[in-house]
Amino acid sequence: MPSKRLLVVTFTAGFRHSSIPIAEATLADLGTRNSLYVTEFCRTDADVRARLTPSGLASIDAVFFANTTGDLGIPDVPAFLAWIAAGHAFLGAHSAADTYHESPAYLDMLGGEFQTHGAIVEADVRVDDPADPSVAHLSPRFRITDELYRFTRNSRANVHVLLSMDRVPPDGVGEAGAPADLLMAWRKEYGRGRVFYTAFGHREETWQDARFQQHLLGGLRWALNP
Numbered sequence: 001m002p003s004k005r006l007l008v009v010t011f012t013a014g015f016r017h018s019s020i021p022i023a024e025a026t027l028a029d030l031g032t033r034n035s036l037y038v039t040e041f042c043r044t045d046a047d048v049r050a051r052l053t054p055s056g057l058a059s060i061d062a063v064f065f066a067n068t069t070g071d072l073g074i075p076d077v078p079a080f081l082a083w084i085a086a087g088h089a090f091l092g093a094h095s096a097a098d099t100y101h102e103s104p105a106y107l108d109m110l111g112g113e114f115q116t117h118g119a120i121v122e123a124d125v126r127v128d129d130p131a132d133p134s135v136a137h138l139s140p141r142f143r144i145t146d147e148l149y150r151f152t153r154n155s156r157a158n159v160h161v162l163l164s165m166d167r168v169p170p171d172g173v174g175e176a177g178a179p180a181d182l183l184m185a186w187r188k189e190y191g192r193g194r195v196f197y198t199a200f201g202h203r204e205e206t207w208q209d210a211r212f213q214q215h216l217l218g219g220l221r222w223a224l225n226p
Helices: 020-033 045-051 077-085 094-098 104-110 204-208 210-224
Strands: 005-009 038-042 062-066 089-093 113-117 121-127 141-146 149-152 160-167 179-190 193-198
Touching: 005 020, 020 038, 020 062, 020 204, 020 210, 038 045, 062 210, 077 104, 077 179, 077 193, 089 094, 089 104, 089 210, 094 113, 094 149, 094 193, 104 193, 141 204, 141 210, 149 179, 179 210, 193 210, 204 210
Parallel strands: 005 038, 005 062, 062 089, 089 193
Antiparallel strands: 113 149, 121 141, 121 160, 160 179, 179 193
């Protein structure tokens, strides 16, 4: 039995992605199949109030915001962030960056804030750190179809970039093909804690993509094994 425990948060206070059920199933399967962690879920406002507190997190090693949105109603956000900084892990996918827009401290912890997106299109993505286990399996450049976020509060100076786009994708936001530096996945230290974020995960098909699952697994292993 794995000794680590992962709390997957899928409660939403805004837009709710149809991919959430497959996201839950994927994360649970990754933990079981790799004997990495036991998965627990936080799905309702009552769950948030009970679990995302110092006492509710006492047995948890990492929290994963899987397509959360809005103000989740965490009773004490500073206490939650202090729990991460004390040596625990936070992971987020896609709209974890569309969560707590009114909390600069949360956004600072995450390393980016969702600003906008265009149409779902195929994009050319660059691997920034081929030695990192979350992206080592990917070609130096690869193509994937998803909803591609643009961010504010986002800088290479503040995060360790894993994936990015160096051209504007043809999704209707900006001039397609123009030079750009659009961060898509990163990791960072937060106090003694670890933070991993990937902007992908809008579509059910993305969560079912073996490349994305390996991306998540590498991030989870890094976050859970400081």
